[in-house]
Each structure stands twice: as structure tokens, then as C-alpha cells.
Amino acid sequence: MAGKAASSVVKAIGQYQARLRKEVLMAGEEDWPYDPERKEMKTRRKGHKVDRIAAEKRENTAKLMEKMPEMLLDYKKRRWEKKMKEEEKAKDK
Numbered sequence: 001m002a003g004k005a006a007s008s009v010v011k012a013i014g015q016y017q018a019r020l021r022k023e024v025l026m027a028g029e030e031d032w033p034y035d036p037e038r039k040e041m042k043t044r045r046k047g048h049k050v051d052r053i054a055a056e057k058r059e060n061t062a063k064l065m066e067k068m069p070e071m072l073l074d075y076k077k078r079r080w081e082k083k084m085k086e087e088e089k090a091k092d093k
Contacts, residue, residue: 021032
């Protein structure tokens, strides 16, 4: 019961403030200084997020595939260097 009474009081206060604001603006004497600042509009993207993410992943994959030969050579070089270090350690012992 108390929850309903409290919410109706809050509603009544809001309605009173809205009516008062409207009267002040209609009179044209002054601006209503108590309005919160307007936020900048967000730009919405059209379409489904899943489709957009999939397209971004495909683009990223295409870019990475262009770099793949270099990446493979680097990997093989690192693996070879690691193998050489292990062989040197085995010889030293």
C-alpha cells in the first residue's frame, strides 16, 4: 500500500513540475533554467550486429592471410633457432 502511495506522490509532483514548466514557457518571459542539458544524438547502425561482426572478421582474416607467408617464415625461423639452442646446450653438457 505504501509503495502505491509513494509512486502516486512522485507522479503528482512530476505532473505539477511539467505544468509549471509549460506555463513559464508559454508566458515567454524567461527560459526554464532547470532542464538538463541535451545529450548528443547517437548514430545508430542499421542491420544486425551479428552480420556486422562477421563482415569485420572476414576483412580481418583477409588482411591476416596476406601476411601469412611472412608469419610462417618467422615461425619456422624461431623454431629452427630454438632447435639450434637446444642442440648447443646438449653439446655443452
